[in-house]
Amino acid sequence: MFEKAFDIVIIGSGAGGGAVAKELAPLCGEGIRIAVLEWGPKLRNDEFTGNEVDMARKLFVDSGGMLTKDGSMTLAMGKGYGGSTVSYTGTSLTVPKEVVDRWAVPGLSHGDIASRAEKYLEENNVHLQPEELLNDNNRLFRKGCRTLGYSVEQFPLNLKGCKGAGVCNLGCPNQAKQGTHLVQLPEAERAGVEVVTNCRVEHVGIQELEAVVENAPFGDPSTWDEGRYRISAKIIVVCAGAVHSSALFLNSGFGDRLPALGRYLTLHPALILVGEHLHPISNFQGHPKSFFCDHFWRSDGFLLESCMYYPFITAKNLVGFGPEHSQLMQAFQRLQMILVLAVDQAEADNRVEIDGQGNPVVDYTLSSSTLDSLYLSMKAASRIFFAAGAARVHAPAGERFFIEAAEAGDIEELISRNKVVPGRISITSAHLMGGCRMGEDLQTSVTDSWGRVHGHPGLFVADSSLLPRANEINPYLTVMALADRVAERIRSDIGELL
């Protein structure tokens, strides 16, 4: 077994790990040794092929096909240099005050998160796309919402030099999306932080951890030789994402000491609806996600977002098969798409566990209130499609495969709550939150509001697993802001911790 020693080790390089690495990097100038250990590889620019199957394999855990324990949802979790910031759409929203108030974490204020988020908005070149760069798919979403009087807002995006390739979720082939792989990690490396890819941490203890380096069949090889490592570190910051941070702690025996570990997982369960227009629209080129509608956020617990996916993902998200399904797929150039995000409640029983081999298992039950939200969202989205001029709509809980424009007035009857059934419709999650939630009570939280694991000085969490409840919007900027807090605490306590 190889031996390594650092002062600070950060596990994971996504929104949390990348932000912590960059914030702590100036310490390297004082002789402090910092490493980031990243499970996945660093892809070369020419490896961003835009092919769905190929990129899913390169960018996502289990190729994006990990299922919840009951098989009712798929979970998309990024892996590799930059984590999920490589494969998300770059939407950069500051969490609303009322959401942070609902979290009710002592010592954590909305003002603090918002001011830190502001820093990352600037750092990541976040801006609104100009009108001429919005494609028809997005404009139609806005048009439909406005026609119906639904509130609709434009997403701020972290882009630089976007050419409208339209494959954000497969990693930008033009390196336009300003994720941690392009902003925070390179800056950290320039300051002396060592980023080690293809390095999977299997066990974390007090001031030590064990990891395995094994190169992937793609991307740059790790800078470390393949093999097992024992690594000492006085400060360990776990940023492996909601599922794998919890699983790492559970595999390392922290479950007995931290009863809330892995629990209170929220997922923003999501589904896709499709509307078909009579004429071709610009849809699969141009940024896919320009607008969101929060009109139903408080009343019905869901958000709607413009979106556009690729042939396989689209096919999988339609309910049905055969000639009608093929017919809709062949209308790809005329399709408008809407993504639904349901705001789920944090329940202790929704949790990360580990199986006999130490692999994470996500035990999550879709509640009836979440299914109600998904049902209501299908009706709202269908109305938006028709208000935007769609000729027909495919709703996953439709009584028929297509709802025609002439039937738009009968949406209430044509979309059925009893067809919103897990296992029948495709429900996915790309926003995994909780498991190491912040708080003061050891029974209901894992860390304090600064990401310090209860009872373990020197052990921190800085990723989406900190969220005590759902973020209720796309969470990436919140994760960076929380990671920024964690880094500040480490800097201020560094004298005691080292």
Place this chain on the structure above:
Amino acid sequence: MKNLDPDTVKRLETVAAIVVPGYSSIDSEGRVRFLDVIDEALGERPESMQRQLALFLKVLNVAPYLRWGRPLARLETVDAERALRWFQEAPIAKLRQGFWGLKTLVFMGYYGQSEVWPEVGYSQDFDGGAFDV
């Protein structure tokens, strides 16, 4: 094939032709690509999943005996679609999920091929030309 035995391939292709009618007219290279994509995807997952797939395909094939007295592979298209639709809407979650998983594999094998993009009108242009309709 590393993870698909010949019987499973045969049953999988029967289902593929019902789920994606275009599969029946795919050329031999497309068929190889379809099977390769699925075979590789299965190779990344636990062996238990490969066994579940093989078992589920067997169940799908013989279940129509109960109503039509024939296996899925020998049903008229309209009846084959009806049989699969029963699984999609099945009252038992495991059957619905099994069918959803199978359908997803078929869509991955078929629509995951860039060679199929022209059929659906999808294309990629990484370097501008974003709004030419």
